[in-house]
Amino acid sequence: MTMTSAQHSCHRVTTGPIMASRKEHQHVEGPAGEDLRVPVRRIGLTDGTHLDVYDTSGPYTAYLEDGSDLHDLTVGTVRTRETWTHPEPVGGAATQLAWARAGTVTPEMVFVAAREGCDVELVRSEVAAGRAVIPANHRHPESEPMIIGRAFRTKVNANIGNSVVTSSVAEEVEKMVWATRWGADTVMDLSTGADIHETREAILRNSPVPIGTVPIYQALEKVKGDPEALTWEIYRDTVIEQCEQGVDYMTVHAGVLRAHVPLTSGRVTGIVSRGGAIMAAWCLAHRQESFLYTHFDELCEILRRYDVTFSLGDGLRPGSIADANDDAQLAELRTLGELTQVARRYGVQVMVEGPGHVPMHLVAENARLAHEWCDDAPFYTLGPLTTDIAPGYDHITSAIGAAMIAQAGTAMLCYVTPKEHLGLPDRDDVKVGVITYKIAAHAADLAKGHPGAQARDDALSKARFEFRWHDQFALALDPDTARAFHDETLPAEPAKTA
Amino acid sequence: MTMTSAQHSCHRVTTGPIMASRKEHQHVEGPAGEDLRVPVRRIGLTDGTHLDVYDTSGPYTAYLEDGSDLHDLTVGTVRTRETWTHPEPVGGAATQLAWARAGTVTPEMVFVAAREGCDVELVRSEVAAGRAVIPANHRHPESEPMIIGRAFRTKVNANIGNSVVTSSVAEEVEKMVWATRWGADTVMDLSTGADIHETREAILRNSPVPIGTVPIYQALEKVKGDPEALTWEIYRDTVIEQCEQGVDYMTVHAGVLRAHVPLTSGRVTGIVSRGGAIMAAWCLAHRQESFLYTHFDELCEILRRYDVTFSLGDGLRPGSIADANDDAQLAELRTLGELTQVARRYGVQVMVEGPGHVPMHLVAENARLAHEWCDDAPFYTLGPLTTDIAPGYDHITSAIGAAMIAQAGTAMLCYVTPKEHLGLPDRDDVKVGVITYKIAAHAADLAKGHPGAQARDDALSKARFEFRWHDQFALALDPDTARAFHDETLPAEPAKTA
Numbered sequence: 001m002t003m004t005s006a007q008h009s010c011h012r013v014t015t016g017p018i019m020a021s022r023k024e025h026q027h028v029e030g031p032a033g034e035d036l037r038v039p040v041r042r043i044g045l046t047d048g049t050h051l052d053v054y055d056t057s058g059p060y061t062a063y064l065e066d067g068s069d070l071h072d073l074t075v076g077t078v079r080t081r082e083t084w085t086h087p088e089p090v091g092g093a094a095t096q097l098a099w100a101r102a103g104t105v106t107p108e109m110v111f112v113a114a115r116e117g118c119d120v121e122l123v124r125s126e127v128a129a130g131r132a133v134i135p136a137n138h139r140h141p142e143s144e145p146m147i148i149g150r151a152f153r154t155k156v157n158a159n160i161g162n163s164v165v166t167s168s169v170a171e172e173v174e175k176m177v178w179a180t181r182w183g184a185d186t187v188m189d190l191s192t193g194a195d196i197h198e199t200r201e202a203i204l205r206n207s208p209v210p211i212g213t214v215p216i217y218q219a220l221e222k223v224k225g226d227p228e229a230l231t232w233e234i235y236r237d238t239v240i241e242q243c244e245q246g247v248d249y250m251t252v253h254a255g256v257l258r259a260h261v262p263l264t265s266g267r268v269t270g271i272v273s274r275g276g277a278i279m280a281a282w283c284l285a286h287r288q289e290s291f292l293y294t295h296f297d298e299l300c301e302i303l304r305r306y307d308v309t310f311s312l313g314d315g316l317r318p319g320s321i322a323d324a325n326d327d328a329q330l331a332e333l334r335t336l337g338e339l340t341q342v343a344r345r346y347g348v349q350v351m352v353e354g355p356g357h358v359p360m361h362l363v364a365e366n367a368r369l370a371h372e373w374c375d376d377a378p379f380y381t382l383g384p385l386t387t388d389i390a391p392g393y394d395h396i397t398s399a400i401g402a403a404m405i406a407q408a409g410t411a412m413l414c415y416v417t418p419k420e421h422l423g424l425p426d427r428d429d430v431k432v433g434v435i436t437y438k439i440a441a442h443a444a445d446l447a448k449g450h451p452g453a454q455a456r457d458d459a460l461s462k463a464r465f466e467f468r469w470h471d472q473f474a475l476a477l478d479p480d481t482a483r484a485f486h487d488e489t490l491p492a493e494p495a496k497t498a
Numbered sequence: 499m500t501m502t503s504a505q506h507s508c509h510r511v512t513t514g515p516i517m518a519s520r521k522e523h524q525h526v527e528g529p530a531g532e533d534l535r536v537p538v539r540r541i542g543l544t545d546g547t548h549l550d551v552y553d554t555s556g557p558y559t560a561y562l563e564d565g566s567d568l569h570d571l572t573v574g575t576v577r578t579r580e581t582w583t584h585p586e587p588v589g590g591a592a593t594q595l596a597w598a599r600a601g602t603v604t605p606e607m608v609f610v611a612a613r614e615g616c617d618v619e620l621v622r623s624e625v626a627a628g629r630a631v632i633p634a635n636h637r638h639p640e641s642e643p644m645i646i647g648r649a650f651r652t653k654v655n656a657n658i659g660n661s662v663v664t665s666s667v668a669e670e671v672e673k674m675v676w677a678t679r680w681g682a683d684t685v686m687d688l689s690t691g692a693d694i695h696e697t698r699e700a701i702l703r704n705s706p707v708p709i710g711t712v713p714i715y716q717a718l719e720k721v722k723g724d725p726e727a728l729t730w731e732i733y734r735d736t737v738i739e740q741c742e743q744g745v746d747y748m749t750v751h752a753g754v755l756r757a758h759v760p761l762t763s764g765r766v767t768g769i770v771s772r773g774g775a776i777m778a779a780w781c782l783a784h785r786q787e788s789f790l791y792t793h794f795d796e797l798c799e800i801l802r803r804y805d806v807t808f809s810l811g812d813g814l815r816p817g818s819i820a821d822a823n824d825d826a827q828l829a830e831l832r833t834l835g836e837l838t839q840v841a842r843r844y845g846v847q848v849m850v851e852g853p854g855h856v857p858m859h860l861v862a863e864n865a866r867l868a869h870e871w872c873d874d875a876p877f878y879t880l881g882p883l884t885t886d887i888a889p890g891y892d893h894i895t896s897a898i899g900a901a902m903i904a905q906a907g908t909a910m911l912c913y914v915t916p917k918e919h920l921g922l923p924d925r926d927d928v929k930v931g932v933i934t935y936k937i938a939a940h941a942a943d944l945a946k947g948h949p950g951a952q953a954r955d956d957a958l959s960k961a962r963f964e965f966r967w968h969d970q971f972a973l974a975l976d977p978d979t980a981r982a983f984h985d986e987t988l989p990a991e992p993a994k995t996a
Contacts, residue, residue, distance in 0.1 A: 447859040489917065
């Protein structure tokens, strides 16, 4: 599966079915009679039965393994949502939130209800209450709608993105395809280097999942990396550029206020969020309040035209166990709660981001405060890492915290790869990060008693007990690795340990 | 560091210091004026300071990297405890428990108090109450005493052991050295193949950590693998053989009663513990109560002569999420509580083993019941795995459960490697398993507010924030991997994700 440079340059991405699986589509009727084709992965078992699982991989797993029938990546993939019809804007907001509040069911709501296996009214009411979001920019018709909210399957985001010195546009498209193959529900493009616009365009046009960004990164490139040179106008134009391209959700660090910055002075690790550090530097240099905060209403007016979802960034998140749940973090969280209400008044969908580094005994408290102060907006966390002492293994230090915070109601988990703190993740790191976070998310779904979650565990355990090795591999989150490990050594006894 | 076959055949093991570290010994006076040399690993930092960390690696990290000054492995390592003096037996029991109850402080108690950085009275009182154990067979003078109990640092066990078809005696010794290098607090030798006695002898004579076994495995080899042919006499003689060699703790599945077996009939994964399956088969074939249960008093009389610690096995532990905390498991746990009291009456130290596969929402309950029903005997769990769907990543599925159950007071965690359910762990798997479990144990210690636990996190985070890369590597659980990941790509920015 390893791509050569030659393959990259002619835009090869990973295609072909996952082991023993076939992509199927459930045909569901939309509100205007649309034929909504809802994807599932059907895992065939040797006992003649099958198990259907949630599928994020888009068309790529339906292509041949050699990619000979792959669509032209320079043109883009199938535009799933292009022909769907949408209601008129409500009070200027053409958003899932505005429609849900008005009692209107959209094709996106029907689609995600079928995907989640729940009633569409649950979807509508959770979106209307702001407890769930459906990130679906009108300009990203290629995406297959999905929902982020505590009443639904816990979701996983994978970060990709080039930097000044590494990787090509084609490599980033492949990372997106690769991450969604293994189950990433959304992908954030955090590119900071050359060709930001072109990279994002290629990702969006080929992505079956919602794409998130951090617009301040591109805005900073426009001022050659000097935070002081940033202006509201440069930022605003960048946001509009990205809205026009089809970005589905955007991290906005509007909660980092000028008054919060001194609260970080006693920290072990200061401000570790890049967006947070940029805005803190701007506030200090200009002795002014953050332009993201003072222009937040204008941002809302822009985002609601496209139905771009806010992901309110935690620019003051702790970068170490020592700084967890401190005054700086909690002051920002209060502001995020205030901004959540502003955005909702405009009909804009909102998620709230969370840390970072948090010891286990503070994890549930962190989620509780976020839900309480931000009126149950979907919580979206990075990890959190539960100890600082294991660089090289931070997918694991953070999987512990991620599983626990998801059990406490966090709706989406941003993955952490083994390269965290050390370097940029390569293809293998992306896969390990996604699989690790699928584990955390699924463990939490089991713990929450999410309907149907245990069916896959039971099917795999039954296969294991009956020595149906092939079925055990097929049902695994990563069939290829399970089979490879098995083939490397001997068939195991039913139990190898006492 | 990869060993060639030639190196193995001349008994090479991994030697040399861990990055930036030097082994030091704290000199502490024993009860009879002994000079107790308590090991620490001193990590030197570039700012001129150092951090001392708990050290399990024995003399191997004090040898040269080329091993030219290594002791003769056929003779064995330094006999740390050989010259220490011990009180007379109390009521027939020459055990730490008996002495602690009598108010007598032993050299072992002084040693572990220094190692843990706590008062010796805490050690004595916890051992006296049965809330902690110091597994230290009189016949294993090579071991450096350590304590297992909820008031102390959470411990990690690594399983090694050959099988019928693989590995040599020398390879198993190297696995023990390798596992303790990365922080394993105890090692269980689960060998089932040829040369069981010789393998164990080589491990014991060279091990700086307590060694555990499951005697039923060797007993079964003696009857050519036929469970029905087992007898109490064969089992008893095996236990005596292993006590004489110096095994420090033994897993005994005496809680699998004849009446429990039918309780497993409705399970998804039946009986997955090898010891449990053997004893269930024996009970069914003979229509008799388990000889481990009916002869438990005799076992106690044997173990107390050597101060071998019971690890009461959970032969009916769940092998899948579906079977967690079911009637079979809980019935056995009740019996383990009863046996705990019997053992303590004989002055024998006792741990109680736990599962296995448990969803997150049942983890704390599992620990609570074990502590309550077994009168706070140290709980020693395998994982537990929090989902069944990720073979190939079960070190991670189980690290989540292990961290949570340790936070709930579990005293020792038995590692799970990436090969769990799939094959036998190799050298890399052993390391990944140990590091993963050190993460889980340490995350729990932080959450429990264990004294001093956060010092290493703070030191590493400070180094990270100040871009002292070398110190960040040196303070990591796995410095080699952290440095390799960093060197593979670019120095990372302070934060790579939003």
